Amino acid sequence: MTELLPFMTKEDIDKKVSALARRISADYENRDLVIIGVLKGSFIFLSDLVRRLTIPVQIDFVGASSYGSGVSSSGSIRLTKEIGVDVKGKDVLLVDDIIDTGLTLAYLVDHIKSFGPKSVRICIFLDKKERRKTALMIDYTCQVVESGFLVGYGLDYAENYRNLPEIYQLKL
Ligand code: IMP
Ligand code: MG
Numbered sequence: 214m215t216e217l218l219p220f221m222t223k224e225d226i227d228k229k230v231s232a233l234a235r236r237i238s239a240d241y242e243n244r245d246l247v248i249i250g251v252l253k254g255s256f257i258f259l260s261d262l263v264r265r266l267t268i269p270v271q272i273d274f275v276g277a278s279s280y281g282s283g284v285s286s287s288g289s290i291r292l293t294k295e296i297g298v299d300v301k302g303k304d305v306l307l308v309d310d311i312i313d314t315g316l317t318l319a320y321l322v323d324h325i326k327s328f329g330p331k332s333v334r335i336c337i338f339l340d341k342k343e344r345r346k347t348a349l350m351i352d353y354t355c356q357v358v359e360s361g362f363l364v365g366y367g368l369d370y371a372e373n374y375r376n377l378p379e380i381y382q383l384k385l
Contacts, residue, residue: 234265255309257367315347
């Protein structure tokens with residue numbers, strides 16, 4: 214039977230997202246910031262984060278798919294939605310729910326750089342270390358996680374649990 218073990222409360226999430234929003238607002242003051250969320254997992258974190266920013270920002274989404282419907286990476290990444298705003302000469306912040314191997318984000322950073330932005334940084338809600346296969350620098354994160362499979366707050370298991378307001382560790 215699938216079991217959900219509490220991992221992060223709503224209060225903890227709120228506190229960490231607010232602190233991160235303050236940092237990003239300070240770092241990008243008087244810049245031309247475009248936030249690009251990675252679909253679908255980033256949608257809840259991104260919507261909480263951008264509502265706490267105190268600076269002007271443009272928002273877009275990019276679609277990438279690396280996993281099938283399970284918990285292990287398929288290794289190959291597919292672009293499922295292209296960006297729609299012009300990022301040339303702008304500061305881009307790529308936002309995702311979680312980084313695992315890093316293959317998805319490494320691919321997306323390269324892809325976005327091909328449009329000539331001024332800078333590209335990475336903002337990840339959960340930084341999962343155990344299976345990292347790339348040397349990507351994570352500029353902003355709310356929580357480091359050693360291992361395990363997390364669901365809720367946008368994170369899914371076979372498209373389930375994204376709507377849970379808290380984060381849980383999945384026990385299969
Ligand atoms: P990566 O390319 O291995 O870094 O995989 C990144 C993507 O895999 C994330 O955007 C998630 O969609 C998914 N993923 C990785 N770990 C988890 C997890 O613990 N829970 C839910 N999704 C995960
Ligand atoms: Mg995802």
